Amino acid sequence: AQKITQTQPGMFVQEKEAVTLDCTYDTSDPSYGLFWYKQPSSGEMIFLIYQGSYDQQNATEGRYSLNFQKARKSANLVISASQLGDSAMYFCAMSEISSGSARQLTFGSGTQLTVLP
Amino acid sequence: DAGVTQSPTHLIKTRGQQVTLRCSPKSGHDTVSWYQQALGQGPQFIFQYYEEEERQRGNFPDRFSGHQFPNYSSELNVNALLLGDSALYLCASSLMAGVQPQHFGDGTRLSIL
Numbered sequence: 001a002q003k004i005t006q007t008q009p010g011m012f013v014q015e016k017e018a019v020t021l022d023c024t025y026d027t028s029d030p031s032y033g034l035f036w037y038k039q040p041s042s043g044e045m046i047f048l049i050y051q052g053s054y055d056q057q058n059a060t061e062g063r064y065s066l067n068f069q070k071a072r073k074s075a076n077l078v079i080s081a082s083q084l085g086d087s088a089m090y091f092c093a094m095s096e097i098s099s100g101s102a103r104q105l106t107f108g109s110g111t112q113l114t115v116l117p
Numbered sequence: 118d119a120g121v122t123q124s125p126t127h128l129i130k131t132r133g134q135q136v137t138l139r140c141s142p143k144s145g146h147d148t149v150s151w152y153q154q155a156l157g158q159g160p161q162f163i164f165q166y167y168e169e170e171e172r173q174r175g176n177f178p179d180r181f182s183g184h185q186f187p188n189y190s191s192e193l194n195v196n197a198l199l200l201g202d203s204a205l206y207l208c209a210s211s212l213m214a215g216v217q218p219q220h221f222g223d224g225t226r227l228s229i230l
Binding site (some may be wrong): 004033037042043044045046047050052077091093095098103104105106107108109112 | 148149152158159160161162173175189203207209212213216217218219220221222223224226
């Protein structure tokens, strides 16, 4: 069973607008971590934001925020004030901590974001 | 502060050959993980090394093996290369303690002819 689902293969957003990238996950582990990574066309994987399953507040890092809805098993990434440099592939990933796989990331299939001038 | 470095950047091999990819972790990190990313897909976990031992392994055949050295650097070896092994191979490092975000290198793009 797929553990991370990203249903938007591609998204377009106008420069300076906000955009939400969807991510749903599936796990029976009560302790897990959720990550978002950005991968430009050059290939490197850039860490953006982390949310722990027991964190009470949604994570924020600059223009990035994570809309964590535990009951719905969703962890959407919100990018505010989009910039042209935000154009890239975005991956949602999860690690299951209780099972001892804290450093084994399971990735979704990604969302290609294009920011339009 | 040097990040994760991988070598080589690109590599071309033929079926049946063997290849070795190298990774130096971010300064201060003690754990190295390897991922395979086929074109148009998300990365798939291959295995993880800590204290010079393989700690976890994903669903990859024994043709994929690795090593971690005392300085925490790591190698990924793939034997009997298949066309399907063509991919971007990413190395990631982190600390074993706690839940830390993994920092990735730029990857090695392996092409099998």
